[in-house]
Amino acid sequence: MSTPVLDVRGLAYAYPDGHQALFGVDLHVHRGERVALLGPNGAGKTTLVLHLNGILTAGAGTVSVSGLPVTKANLQKIRASVGVVFQDPDDQLFMGTVRQDVAFGPANMGVRGADLDKRVMDALDQVGMAEFVDRPPHHLSFGQRRRVAVATVLAMEPEILVLDEPSSNLDPASRRELADILRSLDVTVLMVTHDLPYALELCPRSVVLHDGVVAADGSTRDLLTDAELMKANRLELPVGFSPAHIGSLPT
Amino acid sequence: MGAGHGHTLHYHGHSLVHRAPAHLKVLALVGFMLVVVATPAHWHPAFAAYAVLLLGAVLASRVPLLFLARRMVVEMPFAVFALLMPFVADGPRTEVLGLTVSEPGLVAAGALMTKATLGVVASLTLAATTEAVELLAGLQRLRVPDLIVQIMGFMVRYLDIVAGDLRRMLTAMRSRGCDPRSPRHWPLLARSLGALFIRSYERGERVHLAMLSRGYTGSLPEMSTPTHRPHA
Numbered sequence: 001m002s003t004p005v006l007d008v009r010g011l012a013y014a015y016p017d018g019h020q021a022l023f024g025v026d027l028h029v030h031r032g033e034r035v036a037l038l039g040p041n042g043a044g045k046t047t048l049v050l051h052l053n054g055i056l057t058a059g060a061g062t063v064s065v066s067g068l069p070v071t072k073a074n075l076q077k078i079r080a081s082v083g084v085v086f087q088d089p090d091d092q093l094f095m096g097t098v099r100q101d102v103a104f105g106p107a108n109m110g111v112r113g114a115d116l117d118k119r120v121m122d123a124l125d126q127v128g129m130a131e132f133v134d135r136p137p138h139h140l141s142f143g144q145r146r147r148v149a150v151a152t153v154l155a156m157e158p159e160i161l162v163l164d165e166p167s168s169n170l171d172p173a174s175r176r177e178l179a180d181i182l183r184s185l186d187v188t189v190l191m192v193t194h195d196l197p198y199a200l201e202l203c204p205r206s207v208v209l210h211d212g213v214v215a216a217d218g219s220t221r222d223l224l225t226d227a228e229l230m231k232a233n234r235l236e237l238p239v240g241f242s243p244a245h246i247g248s249l250p251t
Numbered sequence: 252m253g254a255g256h257g258h259t260l261h262y263h264g265h266s267l268v269h270r271a272p273a274h275l276k277v278l279a280l281v282g283f284m285l286v287v288v289a290t291p292a293h294w295h296p297a298f299a300a301y302a303v304l305l306l307g308a309v310l311a312s313r314v315p316l317l318f319l320a321r322r323m324v325v326e327m328p329f330a331v332f333a334l335l336m337p338f339v340a341d342g343p344r345t346e347v348l349g350l351t352v353s354e355p356g357l358v359a360a361g362a363l364m365t366k367a368t369l370g371v372v373a374s375l376t377l378a379a380t381t382e383a384v385e386l387l388a389g390l391q392r393l394r395v396p397d398l399i400v401q402i403m404g405f406m407v408r409y410l411d412i413v414a415g416d417l418r419r420m421l422t423a424m425r426s427r428g429c430d431p432r433s434p435r436h437w438p439l440l441a442r443s444l445g446a447l448f449i450r451s452y453e454r455g456e457r458v459h460l461a462m463l464s465r466g467y468t469g470s471l472p473e474m475s476t477p478t479h480r481p482h483a
Contacts, residue, residue, distance in 0.1 A: 053464050076466055084464045090412050091457040096384040096404050105465035107472035136384060138411050156465065 003067045004028040005160045005188045006052065006082075010061035012212075013047060021047040023212040024061065029160065034182075034189040036199035036220060039209035040234035045192045048209065049162055052190075053082040066159055080109050083158030087165045089145035093137035098129065098148050101137060105156040123155035124148070127181050143174030147181065160188040167195045196237050200224055201249055208233050260322065260378040268312035269380045273389025280377050287369050292362035301369055309372070314379045322375050329367040336360040383407040401471055413451050420447060 006029040014020040021044040029035050039045050050056040051063050054070045063070040070078050083105075086092050095101040102120045111119060124130040127147040137145055146166070153161060166182070167175045179202055182189060193199050199206055199220055206223050208216040210233045216223055223229060224243045230236065237243070268276075283301075290297050309319065337347075340356025347357070381389070387407070390400050420443050421431050431440050459467075 050460075055460055055463060076468070079464060079466045084461075086457065086461050086464075088457070090409075091454065092461045094405060094408055094458050094462065096387060096408060104462075104467075104472070108466035108468065110472075112473070136408070138408065152465065 002031065004030050005033075005066055006190065007064040007067075008048075008051075008061070009063075011048070011051060011058050011063060012060040013051065013056060014059055015047075021212055022051075022059075025209070025212070025214055027207060027214060027217075029188060029190055031159075031188055033205060034191070034203045036203035036206040037190060037192045037209060038194075038196070038199060038206055038223075038233075038235060039215075043209045044212045045209055046164065049084060049164055049192060052160075052162055053079050053084055076109070080105075080156050081159040082162060083153030083156055083160070084162045085149050085153050085164065085166065087168060089137075089142070089149040092149040092152060093145060095137075097134055097136055098124070098140075099133045101148065102133075102152050102155045105152055109156065119155045119157070123151040126154055126185060127151045128177075141174075143170050143177070146170065146174070146178065150178075150181065154185070154187075158187065160190060161185070163189065163191045163193075165193055165195075166191060167193065167198045196224055196235065197241055200243055200246070208235070210234075260375070261382055262312075262314045262318055262379040264313055264380065266311060266313045266380070268308060268376070271380075272392075273381050273385040274392040275389075276377055276381055277386070277389050277393060280373055283373055284370055287366055292358060298365050298369070305369060305372055305376070309376055312376060312380045314376065319372060319375050319379065323368075323371055326367055326371045329363065333360040333363045333367075336363070397471070409451075409454070412454075413447065416450055417447055 006027065008025055008027040011022055011025040012020070013022040025044075025048060027048075037045055037048070047056065051058060051070070052065070054063075054072075054075050057072075058070075065078055065081050068074050068077060068081075093101050095104060099120055102123055103116050106116055106119045120133070121130060124133055127150050129144060129147050129151060132140060132144065132148070137148060140148065150161075150163075150166075163182075166178060170178065175198070179198065182191075182202055189203070191199065191203060203220055205218070206216075206220040207214055208223060208229070215233050216226075216229055221243050224235075224237065283305075287298075287301055290301075309316065337352035337356040337360055340353040340359065342353045342355040344351045345354045345357070346352075377386075384407075387400055387404050390403070391397075424431055424436075424439070424443065429436050429439060
C-alpha cells in the first residue's frame, strides 16, 4: 500500500505534571480517507491531535506525515501539510478581517501577492464564504465563523484536515451545511467528535481512543452497532438513533 | 454574540470625513490636540475658533450630535476633577453662587473642561468615522511599530469576546441572587474579574496554539492584500 498520509506508531505522551495521556497509539490514515476519532472525555483525543502538527513532541513513538517525520527540523513543512481546525472559532480567527485571517497561514509559508489572494478566495469559495471576505470575524454568526475557520486551514492546501469537534455548538442547519462542505472537499479528513451520527454520516471509518490507547478501529457502522464495545468505551448514541436501520447515507 | 456588536463607537456613513484616509485623520487629530493643549488658558478667542473648526468637521461627517453627546460620558472623570479644583486650589478667593472658591482653581477648571471636551469630541469623531480595521492600517502607514499595531489589532478583535464573557458571568451572578452593583457584593465582583483575567489568559494561549498550527514563527507575515473595498 502507498505511504499513509498519517502514520502514528507507538505514540506515548505524559504532560509535564506527570499525567500520562497517551500509552502507545497506532494510527494510519490513507489518502482520501475520512476517519472519525471517537472516545469519551479525557481519552487523549486532543493530546493526540496536538502531536499531529508538532505542537506537542512525542515522549515515545513516532508521528509521520506522508513519510516525513514530525521533528523540530520539519516543523514548518508539517504545519503546512496538517491543517488543524480548533473547536472554538474565536481561538482560530484572530485577525481584523476574514481576508487577513485566511491569508495568515499561506503568508507564513511565504505565499505573496496575487497567489495569496487566489489562495484566500479559493479557500473561501470552498466553504461558501467568499462574499464575507472583508468582514471582521466578530460580525459573523457562529456557523459562519466555523466555516471561515475551516477556510483558514484549507488556504494552506493541507494534505490532511484535522477537525476538533466540528459540529459542536452548531444549529442543525449549520451542522448539515458543514457536512455538505466537508463531503465536497477533496482532502483527507481526521475528525475528532462526540457527535456519533455525524461520524456515521461523514466517515466510513472510525477509530476509538480510550484511556490513551486505540480501543477499536473499523467501519463506523460496525462500531456503532456493537453494543458491548460502545458500552466499554463510554460511547452512547442519541435516544432513538439506530444506525442499523439507516438504509443509505449521503455520499 | 454575532453581528452588530462592534459598532458602539463607529457610525456608518459615506461623508467626506468618512472617506478621508485614516492616517491623515490620525495626523489631524494628533496635531489638533497638541495645538489645543499648548494654547494658554486665557486665549479665549482661540478656543472659540477650535470649537468652530471641530463643529465644522462633525457637521461635515454627518454623525448625529446626539450620537457623540451620548458617548461623551467618558469625560466624566475629568469633569469630576474639574469640579473639585476650585475648592481645593490655593490663591485669592472669590464668590460664586454664594460659595467661596479659589480664583486660579476656577480658571484652571475652566481650561481643563474646555481642552478635555475638545479632545473627547475630536477623538469620538475620529472613532465614529473610521472603522477599527482602517484605523490600524492607517497607523501602519504612519510607521507605528508593528508590535503595537498587532497588539491593538488583537485588542479590537477580542474586546467584544472578553466583554461577552464578562456579561455572561454577570448574568450568571444575577441568576444566583447576587447584585453586582451593590457594594456588599463588590468583593465577589473583584473575584470574578480575576476569573475573567484567567479565562482571557487561557484564551490567549489557545489563540497562540492556533497561530503556531498555521506556521507562525514569531512575527506576522507581510500580507499586502487590498484593504479598500467597494461600499455596497
